[in-house]
Amino acid sequence: MNKTDRLLAIVLELQRKDILRAEDLAAIFETSVRTIYRDIQALSESGVPIVGEPGVGYSLMEGYFLPPVSFNVEEAVSLLIGTDFVEQKFDTEYSTRAQTSRRKIEAILPESVRTEVSRVRTTIRLLTGGKEVNRTEKTFLEMLRLAILEKRKVRFGYSKRMPEADGNRQSVRVVAPYGLVLMHGSWVLIGQCELRQQLRHFRLSRMNELIVLEDRFQLPEDFNLQDYKQTDDRHVYVCILAHSAIADKVKESGNFYLEAMEERADGLHVLFRVRQPEELLQWILGWGADMVVLEPESLRERIRAEVEKMLKCY
Incomplete structure (x- = not known):
């Protein structure tokens, strides 16, 4: 980034946030604090009313607002691709807003930039991952947003992929919803579950009969969705052998539980880390005889039993 752009x-950063330290700006623009000092001085000398308070940081004088800025081709393409993504992956309200935003962005672009943006966009197509x-x-x-x-709390029916200890897959949950995350192409609700008395994740695709309740909740002061990381409780390792015929396809499969892969003389050895081996059962069976479970033995026995049941159907 050259000096003028910086x-x-x-x-724009000072306009977006109330106050920023020189160290914050240096980190954002990947430069030295000394360079930021020189930049602030240059801005002040050019008439930008920047207020600096020792030990606190810099801010713009109240009431100062930078006039609308123009976009170059790359910036406009980035924004328009972003509206494509929102239109595909968000709810109807935001999808509609993405369409209107796209029209507004296109309307304010100079003719030369709009023509070039249109040309570039014909060479790019956004196909988002997942179903x-x-x-x-x-x-x-x-509704959840x-x-x-x-x-406000919500209640919904939920279908788990794997049965609980009591053998049931279906349950009714009352949850204090904290946030929504688009994970591997699927929307996931993060919230405090009253049934389990802990923070849990719920795929929207497994919900039914969702109701927003009148009951209110308070978001914990120490919860920040941007900093939140799910507790990793995957402690079981599964090792499989993929024969050479499907090795490339397995590499491209992008399985969520995959930990490591190693090419060997007998084929591709793949290591997975799961909560319980059955989480990989259907995935392994889908590869047929070209995939062999090496360990654990319990999963080998489970697959053997499934194959025997399949043989009885034929």
Whole structure:
């Protein structure tokens, strides 16, 4: 980034946030604190009303607002691709807003930039990962988004992929919704579950009969969705052998539980880390005889039993 671009970007950052230290700006723009000092001085000398308070940081004088800025081709393409993503993956409300935002961005671009942006966009197509978000999930997404903003609890039926200790897959949950995360192409709700009395994750695709309740909740002061990391409770290792015929396809599969791969003389050895081996059962069976479980023995026996049941069907 050249100096002119950095000076403009500094003003935009100060306009976006109340106060920033020189160290903060240096980290954002990957430069030295001394360079930031020189930039602030240059901005002040050019008439930008920057207020500096020792030990606190820099801020713009109240009432100062930078006029709308123009976008270059790369910036405009980035924004328009972003609207494509929102339109595909978010709920109906945000999808509609993405469309109107796209039209506004295109309308304010100079003719020369708009023509070049259009040309570049014909060479790029956004195909988001994961399955398409269906109408029901989009409805749930909007309901949950509003419930989170209004701090209202929700109730829904939930279908687990693996049965609980009592053998049941279905349950009714009352949850204080803390946030929504798009994870591996699927929307996931993070919230405090009253049934389990702990923070849990819920895929929207496994929900049914979602209801927003009148009951309110308080978000814990120490919870920050941007900093939140799920507790890793995957302690079981599964090792499989993929024959050479499917090795490339396995590499490209992007399995969530995959830990490591190693090419050997007999094929591709793949290591997974799971909560319970059965989480990989259907995935392994889908590869047929080209995939062999090496360990644990319990999973080998389970697959053997499944194959025997399949043989009885034929």
